[in-house]
Amino acid sequence: MDVVRALNARNGIARVATLRRSGVTDHTLRQAVRAGVVISVCRGWVGLPAADPMLLAAAKRGVVLSCVTVAARKDLWVTAASQPHVAAPAKSGHANAARGVVHWSRPIFPRDPELLEDSIENALVLVARCQPYEDALATWESAMRAGAVDPDVLDRAPLPPAARRLMIDARPFADAGTETIFRTRLAWLDVPITPQVWVIGHRVDFLIGERLVVQIDGGHHVGPQRASDIAHDAELMLRGYHVIRIGYDQLMNHWASVQSRILAAIAQRLHLAS
CATH class of the missing domain: 3.40.960.10 (VSR Endonuclease)
Structure with missing residues (x-):
């Protein structure tokens, strides 16, 4: 398996274990790193030099992009996203090195450990807790209008109070x-x-x-x-x-x-x- 092709299929960054499972050998990976085609991001992660800097930073700090950062990356309405918002497991000390806003929380929807970007559902739950009500509502309605989430699935999830209020109030009709x-x-x-x-x-x-x-x-x-x-x-x-x-x-x-x-x-x- 070609390591560059394997990384391109995963947004330019992946766990070494994931590449091994896809057929990339340790020898091939070492050769690619020596040649500068692939970079070692942190322990257990490698990537392409031109990979998304935000994903590379998330891997280095042991976090995932989330909240308004994920919403903005999906072209949803966000009032302000001047600094990155990331999520980390509760009591995760490694995430203290992350720049921006860190949300220590247990996700409502299980997070795929192979991904460095949270699901839109988890991101919206954090938006509900993080942003002022009207700004959060605008983001939720933008997600519904764009079809980025299934309202029925969200409604059946065990949402915390702030997210539950937005679930009740949000309507997919606003044009912006x-x-x-x-x-x-x-x-x-x-x-x-x-x-x-x-x-x-x-x-x-x-x-x-x-x-x-x-x-x-x-x-x-x-x-x-x-x-x-x-x-x-x-x-x-x-x-x-x-x-x-x-x-x-x-x-x-x-x-x-x-x-x-x-x-x-x-x-x-x-x-x-x-």
């Missing part, structure tokens, strides 16, 4: 995490807030009451998309709707002013048809 956060922050409002509604030929992010449309702009609202948005806004207003557009920075960093604007519109009964 910003919509989850917006809806969560206004959950106290005693007015119907309906996400992803088709109005006059276009889908709008939120319809508050009967006539108040809220659109949350992301980075893609430029060029032709922006022109289409402006045209639809004009059509909505001509048909008796009131439109409020907010940007990412406004939502995340200036929520008080956003909420004040929405409440002022409701106070003026702009959300009502008559």
